[in-house]
Amino acid sequence: MSKPKSAYSQPTKFGKEDHHIIVVWVDNEAGVLARVIGLFSGRGYNIESLAVAEIDKIKHLSRITIVTKGTPEVIQQIKLQLGKLIPVHKVADFSRNDPKILFKELALLKVVGATKKLDKAKKLCKKHDGLILDKTKKSFVIQVTALRREIDKLVTILKPLGLISVSRTGAVAMTKGDEVFTQ
């Protein structure tokens, strides 16, 4: 690399990126999601998936689960920057490979085709406790809860069997055992 002649330096060391699941407990007030998402886009952090809903109707608390990718330094910054937002109560960070954490994603899949193909498709979904929500002679809608990569795989193999519509949530996470995350 030639010597740069600039006031800004070029990075020469890059850390290894890893997938993390960031869970954020926030006051469910106007604009709170925009604050969280704006922080990610403004600082150039990744969002691979996102799941949000109110989890406490009385205290108006929402739980946001974000799957992101970054170097350890970036993940650390994400946590600290989120912690500074006023409506944020606590922030948890789980590595995707953490054995003490449960992850799930839900998908609705619609398959349209002849009976033979439909049967084959249903069989493939069985492995993931597929729950048929709607059925006609020519189609079915099935609900699958699994890991992201399992759903990815399922989608690929269902394509040739008539999969025409996919709707997926982002991942949600929870610790195993009797522990809850406190900060």
Next chain:
Amino acid sequence: MPKLLSGAEIVFKSLEDQKVEYIFGYPGGAVLPIYDELKNHKTIKHILARHEQGAGHAAEGYARSSGKPGVLLVTSGPGATNAVTALTDAYMDSIPIVCISGQVPTHLIGTDAFQECDTTGITRPCTKHNWLVKDVNDLADIMNQAFRIATTGRPGPVLVDIPKDIQFNKGVYKVSKNKLEKKLNGALTHKINLKEVDKFIEMIKKSSKPIFYSGGGVINSGPKASELLRELVSLTGFPITSTLQGLGAYPGDDPQFLGMLGMHGTYEANNAMHDCDLMINVGARFDDRITGKIDEFSPKSKKIHIDIDPSSIGKNVKVDLAITSDVTELLQAVIKRFKEKNKNFIESNKQKTAKWWTRINEWREKKSLNFINSKETIKPQHAVQRLYELTKNQDTFITTEVGQHQMWAAQHYKFNKPNRWMTSGGLGTMGYGLPAAIGVQIAHPKKLVVDIAGEASILMNIQEMSTAIQYRLPVKIFILNNEYMGMVRQWQELLHDKNYSESYTEALPDFVKLAEAYGAVGIRAKNPDELDEKIKEMIKIDKPVIFDCVVDKVENCYPMIPSGKPHNQMLLGPEDEKEEVSDEGKTLV
């Protein structure tokens, strides 16, 4: 039944509760109910700026020089968007500002109504927090929180957007107990941990090549922090350098002070940062203007970092001891502990740091701030030095615009007290200095306030001259007039093959006549012989003055760390400029 107040009355009641004395603002349709209410509150004075950006920087200047939050009042739409630069500036430099903006009535929000804009959306990334008030009964609480958030933890701007109907509606003034107590700004209220303090002292004792590196956090922590910093530096006998924003926390003329560090910092400060074995960062943030090439930044040192904002620690540079704390609190603890155990440290440790000081003195010998003076033309550095010599005997407040003049001011004006130096560092906002000076003069009516300016920058908020005249604020605008956007010209000379694209201002106003047009006094100095006399004349005038100091047009600002280089590879002067510029380098600017 509690008494009902209108939203506008609630706004003023909370301003009174916060002991606000000045609001900087500009009226418009969506804030008229609040302006109506102004006449009923004699303890609060409104300063009418000539542009909302000017009002914002004035609020910043007021805040920085007084330690109190600045209050800004603007209308919806263009009023709010004009305030954005000032809010961003305050966000970058951690200045407490409470901005109140008018908004179209609630039922019109979202309809593209006249002068409607998504103010909370636009200002979300440039405020610590903001609110769109939807119920007048929430207003008192929100105002109260706004002040708390702006002034605690790492300070910064906040914005309260109030629709016009809410300003009219009646509600109760009720401030509920603060829910945020436990985690203001995400900085958990830090309890000083004795282990950390002991480790801090241990590292001090082990070091033979130490340096203190202090920043704006010391100023923000209050005047006590500067006193404590001075005490610790003198207890240890260690050298100290400062960031642009930290100037004044430690006396600029003290022998232990190595001058400012960073891109235009001194040779001794930057080399000491590079070669040290212990760096004690007190309230600074390892900004890229300071570190230069990050991978080669002070490679051999252990680093201590004290910062109130946990997200500042470890963001750019890994440190060995991280302490999330207010500077005052921590320094107090360290000094107390240090004194208990290390009587006479400075004497017993002299031997250990003697070699280090010898090295530092060799670097000092380079006299990196020197320049070749001239008998014919006024050198800009010389002008700042003369201004310093002729004003140092009074308590002077300096603001600046952005460019070479700003760096020359930082290099050659020596500050001995905190809160005397107001400059736009993080955002680098041209047009900051004049309105900031106005805010400073409001806070310190009897003091000398000088905006060290460039001729290009000053034109960005020149309309505020009119404000200075209206309120009889005798601010002095000291323009180092080189007819160039000098800093841009310098970069073009050094990095862009001397392609001086659009950095020369072909048509400039006659600044003396301009001053007169506003009702101020204009003075021009063209050669070194008349400089002192004219500066003295300026100081004596009890009115705003524009001083047109005609300086060398092509002087460059040195020393300089170019090209994403590390600290120990500085350009000291024209003779160092030989090296060729790579194309890659140019794209990085």
